[in-house]
Amino acid sequence: NQVWKDLKYQVTSRAGFKGAIFMSLFKDIRPIVHLTALFAKVAKEYREAGLLRVIEAIKMYFSMPLTDIQNIQHFDAGRETILIVGHEASRTGAPVLTYNLIRGFETRYNIFVLLLHGGPLMEAYRNVSASVFLVKNTYPMLLKLFLRQLCSRYNIKFAIVNSIESRMVLPALAYHFVPTICLIHEFAARKQSQRAFHEVFLWAGIVVFSTRLTMEKAYNAHAALKNCNAHVLPQGRCLVPVENNSQTEVDQEKTRIRRLVRPEYMDENSVIILGAGSVCFRKGIDLFIQCAERVIRRPGGEKCRFVWIGEGYDPGADSNYSFYLADQIQRSGIDDFVCFIGETATIEAAYEETDLFLLSSRLDPLPNVAIDAMALGKPVLCFDKTTGIADFMMESGLGEHCVACYLDTADMAAKILILAGSKPLREQIGRQCRESSKTFFRMEKYIEQLDNIALKLCDRMRQEKMDVKTILDTGIYRQDFSALPYSEKLTKEESIRRYVRAWASGMGRRKPYPGFHPGIYKEQRGLEIQVPDPLADFLRSGQPDGPWNYPVLNTDNSETTDLPVNERVALHLHVYYPDLLPQITERLMENQIRPDLFVSVTHKKSLEYADNILKNYDGRIVDTTIAPNRGRDIGPLITAFGQKIIDGYDFVGHIHTKKTADIKNETVIRIWFRFLLENLLGGTTCPMADRILTKMHHDATIGMVFPDDPNAIGWDENRVIAENLASRLEIHHLPENFIFPVGTMFWARTAALAPLVDLHLDWSDYPGEPLPYDGSLLHAIERLLPFIVSSGDKFRNVTTNICGVTR
Known part of the structure; x- marks a missing residue:
């Protein structure tokens, strides 16, 4: 505490420090010190060098000006205003598209451009927009502050966030109800991209992919996107801003490029094959070289020259990719046929000297260089399943000559040789490329489509704003239940905003309070997919009764005077992770009930450990067994003990040592396990096992009790799989939305579970390990449990909730 007091005094008293910013953030930052890179650095500096180094670290983040929004140039008060966000202003694909977006929208709106990093195109942006804001600090809270200032001074009609790399502005824009379109050009190829895609789909009003290929890749890579909608719009041809050079300098550069691409010594019948882009593995320059080698070794290939234009080829300094490319060329003996040229602003001169354009990328959505080459009448060749250009070629009837099999350099070399050997064919294919691309890649059409999407999105955002106010005003939302326990600290209004956005986007949907399922309400009432919010509609409709409401058992009035006798209550413990067993037994002992225990393990050592932990249990241990490692916790319950429990008991509990190998964050698992135990056994709150069994003993209609999981x-x-099993159980209707014991832990009336036990599932019926994260018989049984319980209209399901305990 004293360190923080010293920091506040020392840092904020220094000249040039943005004290107002720091003080406004301080109360939010302190509780999450352990979560942020900034304060990890602060803690490290303090340990190593004391307070003065900490002050400098803090100043580095908070003394920088955000940006100046006072002096706006070329602003027309009679026009509406939009915001375009870019991650940088380099001469690469997405930043060049940002420039063309500005040019396309400038005749309709005032344009503010927000950049997270600078670059050589900044001046070009300024020339065609009202103002360019370069945010020198992308710390999320500072971005939030800046956008709060911007939105409070100007009415931003909508925002276009170009590239997933610009996603950090999306939450702040959503909190201000700015309709936002996020343009995604990147492939979801990396595991670490999962969080990025989740953030985009949650916070963007609409997600637009540039190609069907990139969209399918995202959906296949991230199952959580299955409920999310997206558009596919191919961007138009982009114009690259001309550098601010004299005409003489431009002409000199064009001459230089022409001579490098097609040297004067080359025969007039020589064929130039051009490739372009930053030198990196994704661009497939090694494949480009391999194609060159195959072509040059074949008859007619000796007249071909392969030229690559782009930054990053430096074998002397780059010991990674560039070094190996140079080695590949040297060992292939094709040094005289392959040339690398650095990035240039006059690439049109290279196109003019080119006969074929080879797009060798492994993954590349819609590269501008390929679109430009086609617009200039150059045949473009690419690999199938690597780029949206391949789909375009197929749909345009150009696949035979222009699309090679996936990364098949032999097939590509054969196609290059056919075109290189026939100038009339090259000209014919070039004309087809030009005419087809002229119709397909139209920037005017792209801008019009984006504008139409944005205008429809404006209505949705107005509805979302109204929905947030409706929910906030009623006070019915339970933040302690609905909000993620390990997320950033939010106000109640911000938490509701996130909740509404989740249901509108389909990403990370959660329940607003115990005993209400928005999805069931939405499905049963036939609401539109995205608006209005189901909870808001429920409230405005007078909170009607229906299956969306369900009973909740909590710690209020926790009478435990009518417990069933111990001998009529069984508890199955499946102990796959023995180290977690003490947590279960400690909580169980806080209750009066002493159920008969049925214990299953999968190893002898686990059995010995369990016996040692349970030796002081003052109830009966009826059976312990080493079960096959099949069926996880469900198999032992049904196949090993099921019939004995059904025949001898009225109630059964099912608890297992919860860990999930597929979830790498141990904190998430720890919180989940605590949530389940707190709801089913109790501990820090009240003896929940006693509370549940008292209620079930008193109310014969309750068939199963399980925690009300906040996740929908x-x-x-x-x-x-569930439908196949349901047919055997004579369950005929399975709605899309329902409640079930997430994690497969519960208390149940044995008569309600009898139909499942009566299936007589054998160990061989269960899938072997390792199980997939989702999509197995066990996952299906987990979800079918409440339907099995209620199938005969004799029993119902009840959930539990502990105030302040969530996951």
Whole structure:
């Protein structure tokens, strides 16, 4: 505490420090010190060198001016204003598209441009927009502050966030109800991209992919996107801003490029094959070289020259990719046929000297260089399944000559040789490329489509704003239940905003309070997919009764005077992770009930450990067994003990040592396990096992009791398996939205579970390990449990909730 007091005094008293910014953030930052890179650095500096180094670290983040929004140039008060966000202003694909977006929208709106990093195109942006804001600090809270200032002074009609790399502005824009379109050009190829895609789909009003290929890749890579909608719009041809050079300098550069691409010594019948882009693995320059080698070794290939234009080829300094490319060329013996040229602003001169354009990328959505080459009548060749250009070629009838099999350099070399050997064919294919691309890649059409999407989105954002106010005004939203326990600290209004956005986007949907499922309400009432919010509609409709409401058992009035006798209550413990067993037994002992224990393990050592932990249990241990490692916790319950429990007991609990190998964040698992135990056994709150069993003993209609999980989870990949099993159980209707014991822990009336035990599932019926994260018989049974309980209209399901305990 004293360190923080010293920091506040020392840092904020220094000249040039943005004290107002720091003080406004301080109360939010302190509780999350352990979560942020900034304060990890602060803590490290303090340990190593004391307070003065800490002050400098803090100043580095908070003394920088955000940006100046006072002096706006070329602003027309009679026009509406939009915001275009870019991650940088380099001469690469997305920043060049940003420039063309500005040019396309400038005749309709005032344009503000927000850049997270600078670059050589900044001056070009300024020439065609009202103002360019370069945010020198992308710390999320500072971005939030800046956008709050901007939105409070100007009415931003909508925002276009170009590239997933610009996603950090999306939450702040959403909190201010700015309709936002996020343009995605990147492939979801990396595992670490999962969080990025989740953030984009949650916070953007609409997600627009540039190609079907990139969209499918994202959906295939991230199952959580399955409920999310997106558009596919190919961008138009982009114009690259001309550098601010004299005409003489431009002419000199063009001459230089022409001589490098097609040297004067070359025969007039020589064929130039051009490739372009930053030198990196994704661009497939090694494939480009391999194609060159195959072509040059074949008859007619000796007249071909392969030229690559782009930054990053430096074998002397780059010991990674560039070094190996140079080695590949040297060992292939094709040094005289392959040339690298650095980035240039006059690439049109290279196109003019080119006969064929080879797009060798492994993954490349819609590269501008390929679109430009086609617009200039150059045949473009590419690999199938690597780029949206391949789809375009196929749809345009150019696949035979222009699309090679996936990364098949032999097939590509054959196509190059056919075109290189026939000038009339090259000219014919070039004309087809030009005419087809002229119709397909039209920037005017792209701008019009984006504008139409944005205008429709404006209505949705107005509805979302109204929905947030409706929910906030009623006070019905339970932040302690609905908000993620490990997320950033939010105000109640911000938490509701996130909740509404989740249901509108389909990403990370959660329940607003115990006992209400928005998805069931939405499905049963036939609401539109995205608006209005189901909870807001429920409130405006007078909170009607229906299956969306369900009973909740909590710690209020926790009478435990009518417990069933111990001998009629069984508890199955599946102990796969023995180290977690003490947590279960400690909580169980806080209750009066002493159920008969049925214990299953999968190893002898685990059995010995469990016996040692349970030796002081003052109830009966009826059976312990080493079960096959099949069926996880469900198999032992049904196959090993099921019939004995059904025949001898009225109630059964099912608890297992919860860990999930597929979830790498140990904090998430720890919180989930605590949530389940707190709800089913109790501990820090009240003896929940006693509370549940008293209620079940008193109310014969209760068939199963399980925690009310805040996540609105559905069938996921388990529907087909569940339908097959449901037919055996004579369950005929499975709605899309429902509640179930997420994590497969519960208390149940044995009569309600009898139909499942009566299936007589054998160990061989269960899938072997390792199980997939989703989509197995066990996941299907987990979801079918409440339907099994209620199938005969004799029993109902009840959930539990502990105030302040969530996951």
